[in-house]
Amino acid sequence: MTDMPKGWSRDQMAARAAAEIKDGFYANLGIGIPTLVANHIAPDIDVTLQSENGMLGLGPFPTEAEVDADIINAGKQTITELKRTSYCSSADSFGMIRGGHIQLSVLGAMEVAENGNLANWMVPGKMVKGPGGAMDLVAGVRKIIVLMDHAAKDGSAKFRKACTLPLTGTNVVDMLITNLAVFDRADRSSPFVLRELAPGVTAELVRSLTEAAYEDGLATRQAA
Amino acid sequence: MTDMPKGWSRDQMAARAAAEIKDGFYANLGIGIPTLVANHIAPDIDVTLQSENGMLGLGPFPTEAEVDADIINAGKQTITELKRTSYCSSADSFGMIRGGHIQLSVLGAMEVAENGNLANWMVPGKMVKGPGGAMDLVAGVRKIIVLMDHAAKDGSAKFRKACTLPLTGTNVVDMLITNLAVFDRADRSSPFVLRELAPGVTAELVRSLTEAAYEDGLATRQAA
């Protein structure tokens, strides 16, 4: 697998996700690569980030002097507040999420299926740490973007006909950004469409590393 | 009916209900006679009154200068706040009520049945104004005391085998204080027991003006 193009870096994937954030959005960024998304939001885009433990309006990481043990995000990282910040209970915070008031969430994944199923919380045989807020986010947030490596280290597909791992949610993924390509779909009754390729990556390569069925939207895009 | 003893006055009924309030109680007093209960709480008894619109710790009516349109009780009367007062949303307020956190509620009634059913919100054929918070209070508060006239103006019983009017709640009344007598019961699977008579009122009179079955607890009480 050594001669497979690497495609986008993690930062580039995060930047691609950031381009989906529209002015005025309320968004929740998951732990890991999704956290990087915040660094790539255009300066003219006003976004309010939510953390499901009970904070709306997340600021950047603190300086040493600003560290406050009572201000943490869902990844338990110390953060800061902004002029717009409000705190609420976790019940009210998940009310925002479950009630569809958060426009966008960016999450990592182990597997995505062609019907939008998502698996990102447990691997049978390994210690199960629990779902945290992932099941709530995918069930409630209006648009779910998944960031993940296109294929596993052994080359096996992670974008599959059906998830093999226990699910986090059914029919919840709206957009998939991998290191090789971008897929999205018009709504949750539509199939995924291949929209973009990373530099040096061919549609054939993506096809060969994908088990899921998807439509090819590259031609359409070129024509548009 | 002119020679029927009047028994207790409304203030005396309210005072009897007030005697049920124990130190440290949180209580909700309904509109009408129950509101009078607050005037009869002993000075050594600390009680926090709740109003279901979203206020815990009701103060007395305001002086002219203190009137604030934003501080009203569930009867829409202007009131005042105390040092212990907190405000909350109506959802949180009814969470207190429904969740069994309020120890006592005193309500008026049209009819009470021997099984503890209560009717106090509508009379068929008359304009229906709605239940307000009464159904929530009787369903959620731990002890429900009803204050009502023992008999209707035409002499017909209001403490009945079964309510004839639409119900507010089923098996919810724990204690009934009328102008003639006091009834209570050990729990909601026990029958009502006649406990006290107003001055000049005989057990026979109460019997004759009551349709409900109840046990006579007067002898027991004397012996105790």
Next chain:
Amino acid sequence: MAEKIHPDATSALAGLLVDGMTIVAGGFGLCGIPETLIDGIQASGVTGITAVSNNAGVDDFGLGKLLRTRQIRKMISSYVGENKEFERQYLSGELEIEFAPQGTLAERMRAGGAGIPGFYTRTGVGTVLAEGKETKEFDGETYVLERGIVADLAIVKAWKADPFGNLVFRKTARNFNPMAATCGRVTVAEVEELVGPGELEPDMIHTPSVFVQRLILATHNEKRIEQRTIRQEAA
């Protein structure tokens, strides 16, 4: 920043009003009601409204104004006692009413806003208000299934707001407003005072900005009192 503050009620309601829509309104009695936005809805002439509100105002104030002009087709309320025009329209069959126990109504708004389509409560079990509704036993007790409410529009009255749409309510004027704010597909708030960014304490915000799409400074703050009860000042 996407601008939430509008110059007046007409602007804040523009594009949101459609005949036959459902509007949820905060307020309890005449306390904490969105007076300015009600005026704006009256002026728009929108009709066939299903109004979800604990009460129906009085004849010439609160939602009573929209009843007078026959803009409301149906009310979902817990208590409608203080309104003669309401009574007339109801008895003549012009107006439909769905009663909900007060706490159930509050919780239905909260549930709708929080993505909970149904919940069980003991309130109303065995009464006419539970007729036709599903029931279920939990630990030997019977509970009735009540539905979450999601409205096309929510109108709320708050005390203070910042430009982000964070809201703070004042005393018992809070009442149904926080839940109403969560259960509108669009929520418009009117406030007595607009404050600058950062002027609201982050720990003390009752309605986080995510729930408020549009915002106006209230120009109608009459705050009529239904039961002015006074005690004599001690000499």
Next chain:
Amino acid sequence: MAEKIHPDATSALAGLLVDGMTIVAGGFGLCGIPETLIDGIQASGVTGITAVSNNAGVDDFGLGKLLRTRQIRKMISSYVGENKEFERQYLSGELEIEFAPQGTLAERMRAGGAGIPGFYTRTGVGTVLAEGKETKEFDGETYVLERGIVADLAIVKAWKADPFGNLVFRKTARNFNPMAATCGRVTVAEVEELVGPGELEPDMIHTPSVFVQRLILATHNEKRIEQRTIRQEAA
């Protein structure tokens, strides 16, 4: 006034601890956890606890302390990742775990405290966490029935309290504490600061006094940080 303030954790927990009991604890990760009361429970030696808490602490801090001493038999949590002793006991079968999605867990506490025995949510539908649970269709979508939680005891950590038991939380240390406070048959709160009557603004109280039966000044306020993430100060 019925006195709610106790001199220490032992006094505040006296008579409340029974082997096999269910205890709900506020806190998210190590933030806003009732450190002093956890020490008190550890000292009491009570065992067979079912602990309801979003997380399980770390090996030597938070609920991890009670895992070390084998006082906990079962955890109901959403995420337990940071605790090696937890992992060992779980894999060896000494410890039972019931996972709940984080928002479902928060709502189950709120529901239990608010007299709601069950509610429907889309969260978890089609996953192993919905297996064996009832589902129901609302408007063509499937939801799963989740149960309210009522615990024998709730322990919470707040920032400030007045002698009546009104509580105010600080920033994200609020998290699960307000709901935990509502769903204990008895609730004991520890606070960083006790203030006098009337010193808390009535509009700004997060947990009304009715939910708090006992109160102590917290003596263990370590507030350990799990992920100290720092940015470099701009030069």
